[in-house]
Amino acid sequence: MIQLAPSILASDFSQLGSVVKQTAEGHADMIHIDVMDGQFVPNITWGPDIIKAIRPFASIPFDVHLMVDSPERYIDNFIEAGADIITVHIEACTHLHRTIQHIKSADVKAGVVLNPATPVEALTSILPELDMVLLMSVNPGFGGQIFIPSTIEKLKRLRNMVQQLGESVDIEVDGGVNKNNVADIVAAGANVIVAGSAIYQTDNIAESVRTFRAFMKETI
Numbered sequence: 673m674i675q676l677a678p679s680i681l682a683s684d685f686s687q688l689g690s691v692v693k694q695t696a697e698g699h700a701d702m703i704h705i706d707v708m709d710g711q712f713v714p715n716i717t718w719g720p721d722i723i724k725a726i727r728p729f730a731s732i733p734f735d736v737h738l739m740v741d742s743p744e745r746y747i748d749n750f751i752e753a754g755a756d757i758i759t760v761h762i763e764a765c766t767h768l769h770r771t772i773q774h775i776k777s778a779d780v781k782a783g784v785v786l787n788p789a790t791p792v793e794a795l796t797s798i799l800p801e802l803d804m805v806l807l808m809s810v811n812p813g814f815g816g817q818i819f820i821p822s823t824i825e826k827l828k829r830l831r832n833m834v835q836q837l838g839e840s841v842d843i844e845v846d847g848g849v850n851k852n853n854v855a856d857i858v859a860a861g862a863n864v865i866v867a868g869s870a871i872y873q874t875d876n877i878a879e880s881v882r883t884f885r886a887f888m889k890e891t892i
């Protein structure tokens with residue numbers, strides 16, 4: 673089952689509650705929420721208080737991607753805010769295993785994110801602990817960028833590693849995903865698709881989510 677996780681980074685920030693509600697009405701599988709700290713990435717978005725404020729607008733999972741240095745400092749805050757999945761960057765964590773255990777100990781799904789220049793082989797020791805791996809297909813920090821083609825080879829290698837492991841680990845891709853490349857991304861091994869600009873450049877969010885999901889169903 674391929675899942676769609678619309679990234680509200682591309683939405684109208686003045687209407688976040690309504691954006692989340694409409695995204696769920698379009699039958700998105702989860703909401704992808706990008707947290708940026710202005711340190712790990714050169715941009716700042718929102719923190720746990722905003723996530724807590726928009727949590728009541730939908731019951732589908734909140735997939736919280738922490739683009740934050742030393743994210744272990746804030747794990748409890750994001751759990752308390754209502755995160756269902758928390759992903760942390762391998763490049764931002766000194767004690768990655770401890771951080772993953774911390775997230776899982778609260779019955780929240782845990783994942784690791786890799787920047788485009790980080791090889792999937794860096795996951796070898798931590799992969800059995802994970803619910804999800806997120807491969808960035810753009811350099812993190814901004815929406816609306818172009819998909820980096822070398823992600824396809826990384827996806828194939830990662831799908832192979834997960835198969836060898838024999839465990840169920842979701843493989844999510846984020847950045848520059850649209851109707852032109854989503855079939856290739858899924859064929860290479862992704863089963864959770866993040867899309868921002870391809871979903872939210874519209875007045876009718878629910879319809880846009882439905883259309884993107886239907887497109888994935890027809891073409892994949």
Ligand SMILES: O=C(CO)[C@H](O)[C@H](O)COP(=O)(O)O
Binds near residue numbers: 682847866867868
């Ligand atoms: O994490 C991100 C950027 O750091 C965004 O989620 C990602 O870029 C999705 O936006 P778009 O589909 O517009 O590329």
